[in-house]
Amino acid sequence: MDEQISGIKGQMIQGVIIKKLNIIPDERGRILHMLKKEDKEFNGFGEIYFSSVYPGVIKGWHIHTKMELNYAVIAGNIKLVLYDDRENSETKGHLTEIFTGEDNYLLIKVPPLVWNGFQGFGKKEALIANCSTISHDPQEIRRLDPFSKKIPYEWGLI
Numbered sequence: 001m002d003e004q005i006s007g008i009k010g011q012m013i014q015g016v017i018i019k020k021l022n023i024i025p026d027e028r029g030r031i032l033h034m035l036k037k038e039d040k041e042f043n044g045f046g047e048i049y050f051s052s053v054y055p056g057v058i059k060g061w062h063i064h065t066k067m068e069l070n071y072a073v074i075a076g077n078i079k080l081v082l083y084d085d086r087e088n089s090e091t092k093g094h095l096t097e098i099f100t101g102e103d104n105y106l107l108i109k110v111p112p113l114v115w116n117g118f119q120g121f122g123k124k125e126a127l128i129a130n131c132s133t134i135s136h137d138p139q140e141i142r143r144l145d146p147f148s149k150k151i152p153y154e155w156g157l158i
Helices: none
Strands: 008-010 017-020 023-026 029-032 047-053 058-064 069-075 077-084 095-101 106-110 114-121 126-132 141-143
Touching (some): 069 095, 077 126, 095 106, 114 126
Antiparallel strands (some): 017 106, 047 126, 058 114, 058 141, 069 106, 069 126
């Protein structure tokens, strides 16, 4: 992390990057920066897609074997939870909660093989952008039920 960022609980996971993003408002609206090819976090382009989640709903768990994720929440708010289950990682077994969205606009880079899931909170649907390093490949993603005991995390009410 380049600077002190609020909204993070738990220990940072090896390879995860969290960066405060710029919002530029004027009388016409806002520009929300996310990721440029010149940014040190940029490792290539596969695709960009948007996902939404309703307040209180959980989407997770999933893990990618090759893809790096670059999340930014452009509307609403989510709690993003990361779990490091990598055998040779210095942070194996660590969990990180990141509260992000309109109230805390961040870029969150998630390396391959880090479990992640998110839960919407607040009063409106959240819209999440993901600029991934490779195109979607159903062969390189694995999923778990959000309440699986494999990941030591309890999704609570927000």
